Amino acid sequence: MADKALVTVENLTVKFVSHEATVHAVSGVSFTLARGEVLGILGESGSGKSVTLRALMRLLPPNKTRLSGRIDIAGRDVMALDPMALTRLRGSTVAMIFQEPMTALDPVFTIGEQIVEAIVQHDGVGRAEARRRALELLELVQIPSARRRLDAYPHQLSGGLRQRAMIAIALSCRPALLLADEPTTALDATVQIQILLLLRSLQQKLGMAMIFVTHDLGVAVEVSHQIAVMYAGRFVERGTVGDVVHRPRHPYTEGLMGSTVHEVPQGTRLTPIPGSPPNLAALPPGCSFAPRCSYAVPACGKALPELRVIATEGRFPHETRCIQPEAVGTRSAIPA
Numbered sequence: 001m002a003d004k005a006l007v008t009v010e011n012l013t014v015k016f017v018s019h020e021a022t023v024h025a026v027s028g029v030s031f032t033l034a035r036g037e038v039l040g041i042l043g044e045s046g047s048g049k050s051v052t053l054r055a056l057m058r059l060l061p062p063n064k065t066r067l068s069g070r071i072d073i074a075g076r077d078v079m080a081l082d083p084m085a086l087t088r089l090r091g092s093t094v095a096m097i098f099q100e101p102m103t104a105l106d107p108v109f110t111i112g113e114q115i116v117e118a119i120v121q122h123d124g125v126g127r128a129e130a131r132r133r134a135l136e137l138l139e140l141v142q143i144p145s146a147r148r149r150l151d152a153y154p155h156q157l158s159g160g161l162r163q164r165a166m167i168a169i170a171l172s173c174r175p176a177l178l179l180a181d182e183p184t185t186a187l188d189a190t191v192q193i194q195i196l197l198l199l200r201s202l203q204q205k206l207g208m209a210m211i212f213v214t215h216d217l218g219v220a221v222e223v224s225h226q227i228a229v230m231y232a233g234r235f236v237e238r239g240t241v242g243d244v245v246h247r248p249r250h251p252y253t254e255g256l257m258g259s260t261v262h263e264v265p266q267g268t269r270l271t272p273i274p275g276s277p278p279n280l281a282a283l284p285p286g287c288s289f290a291p292r293c294s295y296a297v298p299a300c301g302k303a304l305p306e307l308r309v310i311a312t313e314g315r316f317p318h319e320t321r322c323i324q325p326e327a328v329g330t331r332s333a334i335p336a
Contacts, residue, residue, distance in 0.1 A: 005072075006176055006209050007033040007056075012069035014048075014055050014233075021281035025051045027233040029069075035176065038203060038210045040224030040241075042217060042256065046277050048233040049213040050099075053179045056211075057090055074176055092122040095170035096179040101162035105154040111138070111165045112150030115172050122173040137168040141198060160191035164198070171202065178203065178210045184219060196222050217260045221245060226316045229253045232278050232288035235307055239318035249310055249318065249325035251293045287321070295327050 014026035026048045033039050041049045054060050056071055058078060071078040074093050081089060098104035106114060115134035116127055123130075131150070138146035141164040154162055163183060170178060180199065184192040200223050203210050212223050220227050221241055228238040229252065237250040248254045255273040275292045278284055284291065286301040293300070300323060310325055311318040322328065 004034060005032040006035045006074060007031075007211075008070065008072040009056070010070040012052065012055060012071065013067070014051050014060065015066040016064055017066055018064065023280045024283060025233055025280060026055065029230075029233075029235055031228065031235070031238070033177075033209050033211065035209050036204075036207050037226070038212060038224045040220035040227045041211065041213045041230055042215070042220045042227055043230035044215060044277055046280070047230045048280075049215075049230055050181050052230075053096065053181050053211060053213055056179065057094055057096060058086055059096075088122070091118055091175065092173045093175055094177045094179065095173070095175040096181060097163075097166055097170050097183045099182045099185055101159070101166045102154060104166060105162060105169075107154055110151050110153055111157070111168075115150075115165075115169050118169055118172045134168075134172070137172055138165070140171070140202070141165075141168045143168070159187055160194065163187060163191075163195055167195075167199070167202070171206070174206070176208060178208045180210060180212045182214055185214075185216075192219075199223060217245070217256060229256070232283060233280060234288070234321065235319075236289065236321040237319065238307070238316070239311075240314045240316050243311065243314065243316075243318040247318070249320040249328050250289075250322045251295050251328055252289045254328055255292075287323075295322075295324065297324070299323060 010030045012026055012029040016023040016025055029052060031039065041052065043049055051060070055067060056073070056078065058067070060067065067079070073089070076089065078089065112131060112134050115137060116130040119125060119130040119133055120127060135146055135150060138149055143149050143161055143164050149157070149161070157165060184195050187195060196219060212220065214220050224241055226238065226240055227244040228235045229244065229250065230236070231252050237244060237248065237253045244253060245257070248257060258271040259273055273292060278288050284301070286303055287305055290296040290300040305321045305323050307319050307321045309317045309319050
């Protein structure tokens with residue numbers, strides 16, 4: 001894999017401003033990603049995962065959003081792009097697979113027409129050539145009877161086939177970076193596995209970088225090279241899959257491990273994390289997870305811990321936002 005960063009994000013901050021409150025959806029997120037690498041972002045609903053993806057493409061409503069920091073993709077300063085340049089970037093350099101295909105696909109156009117439109121818009125080829133490529137894409141994502149499906153409308157396809165069609169649209173202009181926003185959440189378990197295997201195969205075959213957002217630990221492990229655990233708009237732990245899953249050094253990560261069925265013996269009692277994520281319009285001082293954590297000490301509530309490196313073995317450094325990472329794993333992270 002190439003060492004040169006395809007994606008560089010520094011101190012990304014997203015605030016949603018209204019008359020009632022200012023919501024700090026993403027606070028100071030930074031990372032780099034090289035071509036061919038997959039970053040999995042893991043966390044509960046409301047942690048800021050999907051907002052981070054949309055910020056990378058500047059898809060958030062500009063009248064209510066305050067966006068700051070640096071976003072550099074393929075050598076382009078995304079924050080400085082005008083609307084026309086953004087349109088060219090989306091699809092050709094960066095593409096997104098959305099969570100619910102039925103709402104992301106246009107119901108009044110056939111699958112083929114939607115793929116053809118993307119190819120004509122970004123590559124400037126004729127419609128006959130675009131349709132030929134659209135058929136190749138449906139075959140690439142393993143849609144049966146691909147030629148017939150070109151003329152099908154979204155409502156005529158099953159959930160799994162709609163998701164495959166959306167992947168085909170995302171790949172239509174050969175993007176360097178693919179953003180996947182919980183693309184398997186709405187699917188049943190069998191189809192979910194098929195889509196995950198397909199995405200992993202396509203990512204490797206096409207050499208794309210990918211950012212995969214999920215709340216499912218098992219999904220993150222299947223597709224990622226490195227995992228970033230997100231809580232209350234911040235990365236609280238990041239490292240290789242092995243480090244984060246087998247050697248967690250943040251209490252929230254440990255809590256996620258204890259509340260999932262991934263890699264635990266049948267019959268094991270799961271331990272859910274008590275309480276709820278904090279109000280992003282009124283974040284507590286210090287560590288945002290402290291009110292839900294049995295490791296918390298008085299210092300946790302006074303100052304926000306920095307995301308610091310605790311180990312450098314392997315391809316990615318292991319980082320955590322905890323003042324006592326050595327204590328994690330010595331007892332339950334969940335208060336009695």
